[in-house]
Amino acid sequence: KNEVEQSPQNLTAQEGEFITINCSYSVGISALHWLQQHPGGGIVSLFMLSSGKKKHGRLIATINIQEKHSSLHITASHPRDSAVYICAIYTQETSGSRLTFGEGTQLTVNP
Amino acid sequence: DADVTQTPRNRITKTGKRIMLECSQTKGHDRMYWYRQDPGLGLRLIYYSFDVKDINKGEISDGYSVSRQAQAKFSLSLESAIPNQTALYFCATSDAGPYGYTFGSGTRLTVV
Numbered sequence: 001k002n003e004v005e006q007s008p009q010n011l012t013a014q015e016g017e018f019i020t021i022n023c024s025y026s027v028g029i030s031a032l033h034w035l036q037q038h039p040g041g042g043i044v045s046l047f048m049l050s051s052g053k054k055k056h057g058r059l060i061a062t063i064n065i066q067e068k069h070s071s072l073h074i075t076a077s078h079p080r081d082s083a084v085y086i087c088a089i090y091t092q093e094t095s096g097s098r099l100t101f102g103e104g105t106q107l108t109v110n111p
Numbered sequence: 112d113a114d115v116t117q118t119p120r121n122r123i124t125k126t127g128k129r130i131m132l133e134c135s136q137t138k139g140h141d142r143m144y145w146y147r148q149d150p151g152l153g154l155r156l157i158y159y160s161f162d163v164k165d166i167n168k169g170e171i172s173d174g175y176s177v178s179r180q181a182q183a184k185f186s187l188s189l190e191s192a193i194p195n196q197t198a199l200y201f202c203a204t205s206d207a208g209p210y211g212y213t214f215g216s217g218t219r220l221t222v223v
Contacts, residue, residue: 004153031209041199043214050209086153090209096167099144099212101153 003027006087006102013109019074021105023087026068030097034061034072035086037104043086046072077109114138117202117215124192124222132187132218134202142207143185145169145177148199148217157200160185192222 005024013019023032034046047054047061049070054061058077063070074081087102115136124130134143141162146154156169158177166177174196178186189196202215 002153033209033212035214041217041219043201043203043217045212045214048210048212088154097209098156101155103151103153 002102003100004087004089004102006085006105008105009103010106011108013077013107015078015109015111017077017109019077019081019107019109021072021085021087021107023070023072023102024068025070025087025089027089027091029065029068029089030092031090032063032070033088033090033099034070035088037084037086039083046085074107079109079111082108113216114213115202115204115215117200117218119218120216121219122221124220126193126222128192130189130192130220132200132202132220134185134187134215136183136185136202136204136213138204138211138213139182140204140206140211140213141182142205143179144203144205145175145185145187146201146203147171148201154201157187189220189222192220194222196220197222 007022031050033048035043037043049063058075060073084104084106086104088099118133144159145157148154155171157175160166160179163179176188200218205212
């Protein structure tokens with residue numbers, strides 16, 4: 001079982017819809033990242049969370065440390081939001097710190 | 112200029128050839144990483160370096176080697192490329208701690 005599970009794997013929405021992408025993890029973490037990967041391949045960091053909620057424009061990320069769960073919400077979705085969204089957990093172990101990635105959620109927003 | 116620059120962006124090479132992927136950064140970060148992305152899988156760590164004299168294997172280092180030439184440069188080599196090394200490769204940098212990860216644009220490598 002992966003340490004990081006994202007759902008759904010694929011999501012198609014109509015422009016303007018409210019979108020939620022979920023991330024569950026199975027280990028204790030120091031922080032969680034949400035990343036965006038556009039069709040050209042480049043990866044951009046959207047949020048880093050260790051508790052609570054963060055908002056940037058139409059994007060909102062929340063995390064519940066006790067439930068080991070995070071969500072990424074997109075309000076008023078737009079075709080330019082079409083991308084792969086990746087959840088990654090940051091853990092610190094005796095062997096060192098590391099980032100473990102989910103498989104990603106492919107979002108397509110149709111006009 | 113991008114904070115993390117990978118070259119080449121795309122490469123097709125033949126089985127058995129040696130190939131080097133290069134990464135340079137202007138973030139001033141000490142930590143650098145090479146990841147591999149395959150369809151249906153999350154990014155997986157190949158090698159990482161916390162400073163110029165520190166090189167560590169990641170979860171899938173077999174068949175790869177790295178060189179940290181300077182704080183700003185971290186190269187990944189495939190000594191003898193094989194088709195199952197066909198993938199999208201990312202270089203990343205970070206501060207100490209969970210903050211400030213910056214990714215390059217990726218190198219799409221095809222081994223035929």
